[in-house]
Amino acid sequence: MTDKTLWSYQDIAAHIRVQRDTVRSYRKNGLLPPPDHREDGKPYWYAETVRAWVAARPGNRGR
Secondary structure, X not given: OOOXXXXXXHHHHHHHOOXXXXXXXXXXXXXXXXXXEEEOOEEEEEHHHHHHHHHHOOOOOOO
């Protein structure tokens, strides 16, 4: 089963334990995958996309 829950910048930040602005910076610098969805101009990612990205990140500390 796949997790299609949509995550915002804030959700991603809480998951990887950083500030929301850090996640925004990751996106600006091409370090975050492209958004899976947009609503009212805001980007959102599926939880499974974020989890896969976290697992593949250099320096992943088992988060």
